[in-house]
Amino acid sequence: MTQAAKKPSSASEAVVESVRERRRARTRDDIEATALGLFLERGYGATTIEDIAEAALISPRTFFRYFASKEDLLLARGRDKMALAARSLGERPPHEPVMDSLRGMLGVFAALHSTDRDRELAWMRLVTTTPRLAAGFLEMVHGMELVLRDFMALRLGVEAGHRRPRLVSAAVGTAFRVAAEMWHDSDGAEEMTVLVRENVETLVAPLLETWTGPARTSC
Amino acid sequence: MTQAAKKPSSASEAVVESVRERRRARTRDDIEATALGLFLERGYGATTIEDIAEAALISPRTFFRYFASKEDLLLARGRDKMALAARSLGERPPHEPVMDSLRGMLGVFAALHSTDRDRELAWMRLVTTTPRLAAGFLEMVHGMELVLRDFMALRLGVEAGHRRPRLVSAAVGTAFRVAAEMWHDSDGAEEMTVLVRENVETLVAPLLETWTGPARTSC
DNA sequence: TGGCTTTTTGGCAGCTTGTGTCATAGTGAC
DNA sequence: GTCACTATGACACAAGCTGCCAAAAAGCCA
Numbered sequence: 001m002t003q004a005a006k007k008p009s010s011a012s013e014a015v016v017e018s019v020r021e022r023r024r025a026r027t028r029d030d031i032e033a034t035a036l037g038l039f040l041e042r043g044y045g046a047t048t049i050e051d052i053a054e055a056a057l058i059s060p061r062t063f064f065r066y067f068a069s070k071e072d073l074l075l076a077r078g079r080d081k082m083a084l085a086a087r088s089l090g091e092r093p094p095h096e097p098v099m100d101s102l103r104g105m106l107g108v109f110a111a112l113h114s115t116d117r118d119r120e121l122a123w124m125r126l127v128t129t130t131p132r133l134a135a136g137f138l139e140m141v142h143g144m145e146l147v148l149r150d151f152m153a154l155r156l157g158v159e160a161g162h163r164r165p166r167l168v169s170a171a172v173g174t175a176f177r178v179a180a181e182m183w184h185d186s187d188g189a190e191e192m193t194v195l196v197r198e199n200v201e202t203l204v205a206p207l208l209e210t211w212t213g214p215a216r217t218s219c
Numbered sequence: 220m221t222q223a224a225k226k227p228s229s230a231s232e233a234v235v236e237s238v239r240e241r242r243r244a245r246t247r248d249d250i251e252a253t254a255l256g257l258f259l260e261r262g263y264g265a266t267t268i269e270d271i272a273e274a275a276l277i278s279p280r281t282f283f284r285y286f287a288s289k290e291d292l293l294l295a296r297g298r299d300k301m302a303l304a305a306r307s308l309g310e311r312p313p314h315e316p317v318m319d320s321l322r323g324m325l326g327v328f329a330a331l332h333s334t335d336r337d338r339e340l341a342w343m344r345l346v347t348t349t350p351r352l353a354a355g356f357l358e359m360v361h362g363m364e365l366v367l368r369d370f371m372a373l374r375l376g377v378e379a380g381h382r383r384p385r386l387v388s389a390a391v392g393t394a395f396r397v398a399a400e401m402w403h404d405s406d407g408a409e410e411m412t413v414l415v416r417e418n419v420e421t422l423v424a425p426l427l428e429t430w431t432g433p434a435r436t437s438c
Numbered sequence: 439t440g441g442c443t444t445t446t447t448g449g450c451a452g453c454t455t456g457t458g459t460c461a462t463a464g465t466g467a468c
Numbered sequence: 469g470t471c472a473c474t475a476t477g478a479c480a481c482a483a484g485c486t487g488c489c490a491a492a493a494a495g496c497c498a
Contacts, residue, residue, distance in 0.1 A: 020465075020474075048454065059477050064456065131358070138357035139350070161404060166397050167422055174393045178385050185380060203386055206425050239445075239494075267483065278448045283485065 028066050031056045035073055040122055044074075044130045074127060075136045082140060082176075085109040086147035098155050098208055102172065102200055110193040117188055124184045138177070145173035156211060164211055171207055175199035247285050250275045254292055259341055263293075263349045293346060294355045301359060301395075304328040305366035317374050317427055321391065321419055329412040336407055343403045357396070364392035375430060383430055390426055394418035 017025070034056040038047045049070060053060040067073040088108040092101040114120050127133045152165035160166075179195035236244070253275040257266045268289060272279040286292040307327040311320040333339050346352045371384035379385075398414035 018466090023465095024475090049456085050454085060455095061457095061478075062476055065475075068456090070455075134361070135354040135358035138361055139354035142353075142357055161401075163397075163401065163418075163421075166401065167393075167418065170393045170397050171390070171422065174386075174389045178382075178389050182380075182382065182385065199382075199386065202382075203390065203422075203426065206429075207422065210425075237495090242494095243446090268485085269483085279484095280449070280486095281447055284446080287485095289484070 024066075027058075031058065031063065031066055032073060032077070036119075036123070036126075039074075039126055044070075044126060044133065071133060071136050074123070074133060075140055078137070079140045079143060081109065081112045082144040083147060084112060086144045086151075089148070089151045098152070098168075098212060099200075099205055101151075101155075102204065103197070106193060106197055106200070109196075113192065121184065121188045124180065128181070128184055141173045141177050144176070145169045148172055168204060168207055168211075171204045172200060175203050243285075246277075250277065250282065250285055251292060251296070255338075255342070255345075258293075258345055263289075263345060263352065290352060290355050293342070293352060294359055297356070298359045298362060300328065300331045301363040302366060303331060305363045305370075308367070308370045317371070317387075317431060318419075318424055320370075320374075321423065322416070325412060325416055325419070328415075332411065340403065340407045343399065347400070347403055360392045360396050363395070364388045367391055387423060387426055387430075390423045391419060394422050 031052065035047070035052045038051055038055060042051075049060050049063050052070075052073075053063050056063075067076065085105050085108045089101055089105055092104055127137050146169075148169035149160050149165050152168045153160040153162070156162075156164050156168070158164060176196055176199075179192060179199050182195050183190065183192045250271065254266070254271045257270055257274060261270075268279050268282050271292075272282050275282075286295065304324050304327045308320055308324050311323055346356050365388075367388035368379050368384050371387045372379040372381070375381075375383050375387070377383060395415055395418075398411060398418050401414050402409060402411045
């Protein structure tokens with residue numbers, strides 16, 4: 001169920017999705033877009049699953065076959081993007097300076113970012129202004145931090161439970177989160193990617209400098 | 220409803236709560252303790268409001284007169300503690316070095332901290348292992364950051380929307396959060412307060428040093 | 439003590455989210 | 469065209485949560 005198409009029937013060898021999978025993805029996108037429209041129109045809380053199902057021409061039961069919850073509908077995409085960006089660190093050359101790897105990750109994230117700025121802004125507004133979603137957003141960033149932590153442990157040469165990978169990965173997540181807040185509050189005036197990069201430079205770079213070089217002390 | 224006792228009937232002038240208020244507080248504590256016991260025994264998800272109500276000798280309807288939700292039951296106390304600690308910054312001398320104010324805040328927080336270590340550990344385990352609660356915990360810290368942000372804006376002499384108060388307050392919150400994770404993962408072996416202090420020194424101090432002194436540049 | 443006012447509580451009815459189950463319709467593979 | 473698998477819809481149902489109203493309890497005043 002979770003696995004991708006394992007046997008490409010055509011000659012092409014790229015990610016060939018079966019017809020079913022593509023159809024499923026299209027339905028999923030359709031539900032998502034429909035729901036987002038309703039949310040922006042009436043608000044998150046005032047829109048029921050039944051409303052969404054009706055507007056998307058599916059049954060309420062079917063909704064839950066595409067999304068684990070109403071919350072998931074809005075957060076899944078962001079979660080995937082973040083996880084993908086974080087995991088891309090694994091393909092970085094092992095001896096590259098950590099800051100360079102992070103900059104590379106930002107590039108991956110930027111490439112994944114939707115070009116529809118207004119839509120992203122609306123999404124961000126919805127997510128940050130609805131308490132339950134805001135909590136979910138923070139958890140989403142936290143999930144990315146967990147992936148980052150293992151990477152940092154590897155690069156810093158200590159176990160993941162140590163303070164350094166914990167603090168560094170949390171700092172990166174914080175840089176992301178604060179950038180998102182700034183981007184939203186400025187109505188998208190500044191480029192999100194730039195904001196993230198600046199925050200990482202400010203918050204993470206000094207932290208790494210003290211550790212990647214001479215440090216080999218306690219904790 | 221939300222206001223405290225305004226007319227103390229006795230001569231004492233401290234925070235005199237009416238009999239009703241004290242009774243209410245006692246019932247609230249009672250429900251909380253009962254529920255925590257059930258959660259630890261059967262798990263958060265496997266314990267229903269009805270179970271809690273029955274064990275606490277109240278009706279399910281009454282439960283919601285004491286707590287906004289099942290989640291709130293576990294998070295309200297922590298939220299209050301953090302808000303109290305953060306707000307205590309307002310009573311600090313205005314020209315005190317920011318790091319000293321933060322250390323003072325940690326003292327307030329430590330004083331509020333329960334002496335029952337096992338109970339706090341169990342609470343932390345419950346909250347961090349239950350996804351929905353974990354998200355709520357993160358939001359709780361985020362709430363503290365919002366209070367911190369205004370304070371930082373004041374001290375740094377810029378508006379709250381600027382990058383510096385944002386990053387510094389978020390860094391403090393992150394220091395808190397990571398300390399909580401470390402404390403939990405180490406089974407409370409290290410003192411929570413110490414962990415927070417060390418994280419603040421590592422993450423926040425360098426950030427402040429670059430800004431409180433010479434800095435008066437752009438952002 | 440007795441009566442009045444306010445708060446607290448319980449019960450009920452109802453909405454919403456989310457899940458298990460089963461039958462049915464659609465689709466792809468051969 | 470048949471067979472197997474998947475997607476869907478239609479229940480039924482548990483649990484969280486809210487509004488509403490009536491009853492009980494608690495404080496208050498004479």
